[in-house]
Amino acid sequence: MKICIYLNIVSLVWAINVSALEPEGTDTTTANYNKHYAIKLSYQAGNVFPTNNFYRGTDSHGNQTNKNAAPIKYYHSASMQIGRQTDGSKLWQQLYAYPYWGIGLSGINFFNQNELGTPSAIYAFINAPFRRWEKFSLNYEIGFGIAFNWQPFNEDYNYYQIVIGSKKTAYFDAGLDITYQLSKRFNASVGYSLTHFSNGGIVQPDYGVNLGGLKIGIKYLFKDRPQFIKKEIPEYKKENEWLIAINPGIKQVIFDTAYRKYVRVNYKVLGITSTYNWQTHHKSKWGAGIDFSYDGAINAQIDITDNKISKVEYPFIDKFSIGIYPSYELVCNKLSIILQSGIYILRKKINGRAPLFYQRIGVKYHILQNAFIGINVRAFEFTVADYIEWSIGYRIKWDRN
Numbered sequence: 001m002k003i004c005i006y007l008n009i010v011s012l013v014w015a016i017n018v019s020a021l022e023p024e025g026t027d028t029t030t031a032n033y034n035k036h037y038a039i040k041l042s043y044q045a046g047n048v049f050p051t052n053n054f055y056r057g058t059d060s061h062g063n064q065t066n067k068n069a070a071p072i073k074y075y076h077s078a079s080m081q082i083g084r085q086t087d088g089s090k091l092w093q094q095l096y097a098y099p100y101w102g103i104g105l106s107g108i109n110f111f112n113q114n115e116l117g118t119p120s121a122i123y124a125f126i127n128a129p130f131r132r133w134e135k136f137s138l139n140y141e142i143g144f145g146i147a148f149n150w151q152p153f154n155e156d157y158n159y160y161q162i163v164i165g166s167k168k169t170a171y172f173d174a175g176l177d178i179t180y181q182l183s184k185r186f187n188a189s190v191g192y193s194l195t196h197f198s199n200g201g202i203v204q205p206d207y208g209v210n211l212g213g214l215k216i217g218i219k220y221l222f223k224d225r226p227q228f229i230k231k232e233i234p235e236y237k238k239e240n241e242w243l244i245a246i247n248p249g250i251k252q253v254i255f256d257t258a259y260r261k262y263v264r265v266n267y268k269v270l271g272i273t274s275t276y277n278w279q280t281h282h283k284s285k286w287g288a289g290i291d292f293s294y295d296g297a298i299n300a301q302i303d304i305t306d307n308k309i310s311k312v313e314y315p316f317i318d319k320f321s322i323g324i325y326p327s328y329e330l331v332c333n334k335l336s337i338i339l340q341s342g343i344y345i346l347r348k349k350i351n352g353r354a355p356l357f358y359q360r361i362g363v364k365y366h367i368l369q370n371a372f373i374g375i376n377v378r379a380f381e382f383t384v385a386d387y388i389e390w391s392i393g394y395r396i397k398w399d400r401n
Contacts, residue, residue: 036085038100038221044193045076046213048110054162054207066160072112075211079106081125085221088229092333095282098228099128104143106171108211115161116209117151119197121171126332135181139191143173144363147197153205155262166203172196175215187219200377200388204254204264208385238400239279243289245393247271247376251297251386259304265311267296269387271378275327278400285329291342293321295387299350321347323358338362338376354380362391370395 050056053065055072066072083102086093093099104123110116123145129137146168151158153165175193182188193215198208248270255263275289298319301312325342340360347353362376374391 036087036221036223036226038083038085038219040081040083040187040217040219042079042081042189042215042217043076044079044213044215045074046211048072048075049210049212051210052163052207054160064160066112067115068112072110072116075108075110075213077106077108077213079104081105083125083127085226087226088231090333091231091233091282094229094231094233096332097129097132099126101126104145108147113151115151115158116164117149119147119150119169121145121147123171123173125173127177137179139177139179139189141173141175141177141191141193143171145171147171150197152203162205163207163209164197164199165205166199169197169199177215177217179219181225184224185221187221189215189217189219191215191217198385200385202250202252202388204252233282236280236282239397240400241277241279241285241395241397243273243275243277243393243395245273245275245372245374245391247273247389247391249378249387249389251295253297253300255302257302257304259307259309263302263304263309265300265302265309267300267311268294269296269389270294271389273393277327277329279331283331285327285331285336287327287329289325289327289340291321291323291325293323295319295321297387298353318348318350325360329364334366336364338364338374354386357381358386360389362389364391370397 048055050071053059057064057066057068057070057072059065081102081104083100085100086098088094088098102125104125106121106123108119108121123143125141125143127139127141129139131138147170148168150164150167150169151161152167153159153161173193173195175191177189177191179187179189191214193213195211196208198206200206248268251267251269253265253267255265257263271291271293273289273291275287277285277287279285294316296319299314303310303312321344323342323344325340328339330337338361342358342360344356344358357380359379359382360376361379362374364372364374366372371394372392374393376389376391378386378389380386
């Protein structure tokens with residue numbers, strides 16, 4: 001699965017940390033604790049990135065690679081967002097320059113309904129400024145959710161379509177926009193975003209869909225704009241923490257056999273991670289950790305006897321590995337974005353195994369003060385997702401004196 005926006009996420013994480021904590025040109029003298037909701041309608045049009053031959057229509061030898069034998073170049077979409085404008089009544093809102101957040105619904109048209117369908121997505125989003133002026137603002141927006149209504153790969157009638165193997169996928173969107181205040185209740189915006197769809201290798205094939213396009217939008221505020229609350233940001237009391245997490249998942253392998261052209265087999269994956277973090281700021285944690293992993297899909301083979309499919313078993317040690325990694329967390333209230341880049345220090349050498357270096361990007365949410373859940377993408381070469389991990393863990397935290 002190609003995840004072309006991986007590096008874009010990293011750049012956005014960096015940009016969030018260096019963005020101004022105090023918007024300019026804003027009256028912060030009067031507190032307004034009312035909740036301010038808004039609705040936004042947007043239209044987007046752009047390009048489908050040709051990351052494999054399915055999008056190109058033909059391969060380098062002129063062979064047909066989709067039903068129309070023609071490039072799939074363009075898409076357009078419409079979306080509606082319902083959100084809340086924060087006012088700084090909580091510390092994290094001021095730290096992130098008073099963001100706007102909520103839920104959205106989007107519909108996408110690839111002009112290729114027979115092979116790709118007409119997918120829709122429901123997602124959570126956050127939109128916040130790098131910089132505000134009196135009427136203008138330069139903002140970033142990140143959205144994550146679920147897309148559905150795909151026309152997935154099918155070996156009988158949709159065999160050219162190798163990019164999406166399931167009816168539902170993950171949805172990720174990251175972009176920039178410039179917003180202008182038309183009046184007390186209306187905003188207009190123009191921007192550009194990158195969008196990615198895939199299922200993280202849970203259902204094969206899964207090369208993914210990657211899009212980039214211009215977006216225009218109009219937003220209506222149900223109340224007049226809030227007056228942002230400005231409080232003195234307290235000095236952060238530096239803390240250390242130790243975390244342990246269990247990360248189970250499923251990884252699917254697809255086999256081309258004489259019995260049946262495509263045979264899908266699921267394998268279990270499991271990781272246990274131990275991380276030591278130093279929190280140096282309200283928004284940042286730096287750390288290092290060790291990773292114990294079991295990947296049941298390593299050296300995967302099947303046996304077909306009397307039309308019955310069975311997995312060929314190999315010793316546990318063949319599928320076991322140990323890795324170490326530096327870690328970074330971007331903290332936003334109870335939510336964190338996790339970035340890790342590791343190297344395997346112990347594993348058996350097997351042909352076809354993933355590269356020595358690996359990456360993990362994920363989202364973590366504290367359901368209790370010290371207990372958390374999360375979801376991660378385990379990847380390699382910064383572009384290929386290996387599998388999805390579902391995470392549950394616990395931390396022990398103490399002040400650093």
